[in-house]
Amino acid sequence: MTTGQLVEWLLMRESSLKGSIIPNRPHGSEYMARAGETYTGGYVKSPKRGLSENIAIFDFRSLYPSVIVTHNIDLSTLKMENCKENIVPEFGYCFETSSRGFIPEILKDLVGKRNILKKKLKENNDPVERLFLHVQQHALKILANSFYGYMGYPRARWYKRECAQAVASLARMYIKKVMTIAEEDFSLEVIYGDTDSLFVIVPENKRNVAIEFLEKVNADLPGIIELEYEGYYKRGLFVTKKRYAMIDENGKITVKGLEFVRRDWAAIARKTQEKVLKILLKDANPEKAAKLVREVIINIKERRVKLEDLIIYTQLTKSIKSYKNIEPHLIAAKRLKDGGEEVVPGMVIGYVIVKGTNKLISMRAEPAAFVKLENYDPDYYIDNQILPAVLRIFEAIGYTRDYLREGIEQRSLKGWF
Template structure:
């Protein structure tokens, strides 16, 4: 018997059955568990049994078994078993073409095996009748992690060096002669470099490989160069080569038996870390305070070639430092800890990117089966309704003093808990013979059972677990739970969800609208304050510019307590329900701007700024949705906005700032702040009718690179750096024309200033005119 953490999972056909293989990280080392004689299974309507038998009559290796289960329409279902994966795919295709109902047919046997046994991350190996089996267990892994980075020619048609770094190992392999250092190895050509890299990885035997764009670049190039050299890139715990491929959504993935591959960019995004840019140098400076070990970061491709030709010791240091940066970013951001907690919570593999639907299935389906039901066909619920998104109140634009923000804690999960919103509950509530005392009304004809539910209980368990995690200081677990709780609504509102039914999502969002509106009415009618804005789960309360500002935070907390008490009374009287709604005092802004929409007198939405009070008399300048926090605005606009607002919020003179900013801009002293950064959302060739500035700039650079016979600089998702010149947009790497300073005055400074100056009775053009006249 051994207990371990599931690293990888594979399924394969044997002669007449399916084998499931799981690699576990255990205290004694890696352990492979093979589960034999498994079958693939899905569910079908028992009423369609004859049609299924007729459709599959010429096939062998499948069977139907009647069950004491039904779907959510209360129709009996049977299980359809297939002995091999190839047969299963054929069966699913035939039945789908015939229009016969299939339920849960997309769940892989290797995932279903764990899911139905409530194995989320850790498992205990047991021997039953001479066969290995797994059961749920609790285990805290100590992973062996290795950071990988490669350097190549500009065309990536030859590997120059490979760096490997982890506890107890720092190694750089160089293609050709290299300095005589203990951590550097010279290799006689690319083939020897690859052979020594393969040997080093397998000798170190990591559980996890990490890197920056490690799948889409490093492993992809290594695989291609290994093939060119006639080698098998066998860096897994089994002898077969690795698989690097691209999914339908365009994301690269890697399959290495027994080893998990984690890309730093995707992992940061999945853990909700947000950065202006995701280049390694930028993220390292933001998190670690240092960056790449290279002087010319913006032209690192050419610099790497120079270092390889002139200074291979510097190249090796640069290569190794990239590995160290990735390792330290993973540690600083707690990414491994986050993935462990996410896996324990949801059953998602460590390397799964996204996965909200699979996580929901792992939590919901086993419980649903034990209640005697199976999931419906994909997205077979109501889809003809008009369902609004999150609540956004019409704002009242202005420059205010003393705004309180009250925020409902996890509003949508709390609505699910309170109003019993649940796929099974909807099925039971709308069924014939449902007892009226057991029903809770939703929206668009939805009726929910208050006693036969699953999701409210799942949410409640997660809720209490998050409270414990926060109390214990377990930030990774708290974050994982928060993401999963919020994903429960997102999954139900997605057309690719098997439980999609607009009565479910509508009963959540419309109830949210009702709660926010009634909360605002209570505040205005009972407490006499004006609510100037509301957004999804928050209300913004204006206490008045003449508010005495004594114990304002305490007042905000007392206001939240009174409103929570009122909601408990309302829900008990109207629905006989216990309230899980929890309104909290979130912030006090001593100054606050709710801007107008551009070219309109109406107030904006999801855009505001304020001077927020913090503990011990401190304050913080906060921006939401404005230029200061938008990466598609220049650094000039962002810095100008922050300084301008700070002066106005503190009642300090701001006219000199405007004059100085324009003078520095026109004098060429702000050129480094004028670079735009915009991401390519699709391939360059896909931009046909509409060609925004960053696309025009990117095409100029790509044309230049084609002339030099260099590979493309951009792929989907890459950020284009460019400036606006008198001849239009030009890439930063290929700047040839004078900068169009008037563009930056009109398109960057003016919109920023005129979002706040009109509330002071002034306008940017009038204030800027004296400066303009000087030039």
């Protein structure tokens, strides 16, 4: 069951308990009309690219559910004209507050139950009970956060584009207002923001300012909307929106949107990227990181690497005959089968790209078991594995592909730090 189905099941149950009529699902032209309606989502502030230090992260606690509850956003409370209060920015319609809406009432209960569980979690030291409490509160978090998307889902029984549009609009307003307070009232630099969170430079000797900022914001926020302090990080590397890495005061590295978890990278690419990030975040030494990359490239050229680090693993999701496109793991699977191996859907195929005259890379994919160290194609692993895995990171701090690959000098890097 999807989270959207869980939301609908809960709404249907509560509606039945109240003796209310359950709306029908849309069909035909009604669904098509809904499917054509769009609205703008959350606000994302582009990051300050490169390395930054002393970063405090603040995020809104359950922002979308809190907005729905605080502003009483519901189909039954929507008012399209003659609005005097609780007006939605950008659009002008509003939501009445004289009586509690159906969805806000349910969400308020869910948010309250989750807050109780989180409080118990903080007070409990038993690992088993903590795990149980964490799972419960996390399930409620996912369910509560799904109401916003459900309101804008064309097949939903309780669909209303204006409601989903209002939630996103108000959320954008709050995150922008908080950023403005940070910059104008407290002279704090906001280097990144994404939907419900903001990343702020707070010098180590001015952490008290961060607390003052938090208290000021929460004193002004209405209803159950609340900004929380998520953590303090020694250093962060920001590449693009939703792609960054940070290290906290205990040396723990958090990576978002980069390639660590991608299965279609060989181990040598993943390991190199991980080492580069560690050097940049722990040592703040770009030149040391670039030197590491060039050393890996030299080792690949001179075949001073382990064969297992060059293997790429991809799952065969269907039978060989069902594939229409030529893909590396498919070619490797065919060669395994030709070699007498049993090949079935669901198998994870390990292959290595070898040297050859065929320009199509997929045709040079050999099963790992058939490959010797002298067979692999160094240029492929340098240009299609190592460099793509680290280039976006280095470009954010002013380094070029040529400098990494060949050591060719470029302009001064001083402006990046």
